[in-house]
Amino acid sequence: MVKLAFKAIDGFAKNPPPDMLAVLVYGPDEGLIRERMNLLTRHVVPDANDPFGVVEFAADELGDNPSRLLDEAQSISMLGGRRVVRLRDADDKAVNAIRTALESLRGGDNLVLVSAGELPPRSGLRQLFESAPNAAALPCYVEDERDIARVLKDGLKAAGYNMPSDALVYMAANVVGDRGVARSEIEKLVTYMGDNRNITMNDVMACVGASAALSLDDLSKHVASGLYAEADRILTFVLSEGVAAVTVLRTLQNYFTRLSLTRARIDRGENIEVAMKKLRPEVFWKHKAAFEAQVTGWGMEQLQQALALLMSVEAKCKQTGADPNLLCGRAILSLAQTGARSLRRRA
Numbered sequence: 001m002v003k004l005a006f007k008a009i010d011g012f013a014k015n016p017p018p019d020m021l022a023v024l025v026y027g028p029d030e031g032l033i034r035e036r037m038n039l040l041t042r043h044v045v046p047d048a049n050d051p052f053g054v055v056e057f058a059a060d061e062l063g064d065n066p067s068r069l070l071d072e073a074q075s076i077s078m079l080g081g082r083r084v085v086r087l088r089d090a091d092d093k094a095v096n097a098i099r100t101a102l103e104s105l106r107g108g109d110n111l112v113l114v115s116a117g118e119l120p121p122r123s124g125l126r127q128l129f130e131s132a133p134n135a136a137a138l139p140c141y142v143e144d145e146r147d148i149a150r151v152l153k154d155g156l157k158a159a160g161y162n163m164p165s166d167a168l169v170y171m172a173a174n175v176v177g178d179r180g181v182a183r184s185e186i187e188k189l190v191t192y193m194g195d196n197r198n199i200t201m202n203d204v205m206a207c208v209g210a211s212a213a214l215s216l217d218d219l220s221k222h223v224a225s226g227l228y229a230e231a232d233r234i235l236t237f238v239l240s241e242g243v244a245a246v247t248v249l250r251t252l253q254n255y256f257t258r259l260s261l262t263r264a265r266i267d268r269g270e271n272i273e274v275a276m277k278k279l280r281p282e283v284f285w286k287h288k289a290a291f292e293a294q295v296t297g298w299g300m301e302q303l304q305q306a307l308a309l310l311m312s313v314e315a316k317c318k319q320t321g322a323d324p325n326l327l328c329g330r331a332i333l334s335l336a337q338t339g340a341r342s343l344r345r346r347a
Contacts, residue, residue: 004136012138013040013138015043021073021105022113022129023040023111023135024090024129024136025037025116026119026137027117027119027140029140031182037086037113040084044083045083048084052079053083054084055085056085056086056088057072059087059090059094066100070105073085073109086114089115090115091125095124095125098114098125102135114129148172148179151182152182161190161193161197167200173287185208189203189204189207192207217284218230219248219251220256221287223255223336224294225294226340227336227339227340228340232332235248244324245327245328249328253311256306260307262276263295265278272295272296276288294339294343297339297343313327313331
């Protein structure tokens with residue numbers, strides 16, 4: 001199977017080829033992983049919770065019984081038809097057992113679905129699924145505001161609700177977490193609206209007010225502005241709500257990437273307003289003044305150093321024995337201190 005282009009991933013998950021026998025679903029967005037695993041499951045078994053149609057077990061179990069995956073993949077359902085075999089929490093330790101299964105799978109065997117956390121490009125597990133003729137790999141990365149906006153728009157439209165673009169941009173900017181959280185916010189807004197099908201900005205602000213006041217977008221804004229106290233308050237909140245430190249770090253990476261892109265365009269001679277309008281999605285109107293001040297205050301070298309720090313801390317968060325929340329908090333303190341110096345110096 002050739003490596004899927006980014007634009008083809010959603011379509012593949014919704015309608016996989018009938019001859020596909022195994023799929024790896026991996027990445028840091030746990031909500032999106034669950035969604036795609038269930039989508040793929042339902043192409044074979046209507047109910048993902050059907051104990052006769054779906055068998056699931058952890059990859060660790062292959063250590064004692066490496067042939068189990070193949071045995072399950074080739075087992076015959078009591079009720080007839082194909083089953084789905086779901087292997088969770090896989091990593092490179094399971095490559096040999098999974099390779100043996102993939103090489104032995106034949107048309108008509110059960111569908112094998114493997115889920116994993118974030119895997120680097122050199123991961124043996126990723127390379128196995130990206131190169132196998134009967135398999136595919138679907139990455140699930142924490143989505144930016146544009147992707148979240150599309151999820152919100154499609155979900156609300158399917159439920160029969162209309163939302164103006166400004167309200168959609170606002171809601172996307174204030175959804176804290178992954179795609180699973182976005183789905184939850186849709187359900188909350190639908191319940192709030194009831195039979196009223198036309199959603200307004202006031203409706204969105206009232207419904208997601210708590211998360212809007214303490215959102216990851218606001219956290220990023222405060223960090224880049226050097227406002228550590230406000231940033232730390234939001235960090236404490238989102239971590240208490242179960243948002244992973246890696247999600248916080250990735251949101252900051254996205255924000256500083258947007259600052260870097262805009263700064264680079266200005267350094268090439270573009271007007272700041274023109275440079276900012278090229279961002280997709282555009283900066284929310286209430287945040288434009290702060291964003292403009294940050295682009296002016298931070299130099300390109302500082303922005304690149306900030307991105308390097310965030311990526312380094314993310315890598316450290318995944319090491320055994322590390323405290324992700326503590327590492328994330330230290331990174332935010334460091335960046336906020338740099339932001340305060342940068343904006344004060346250029347004021």
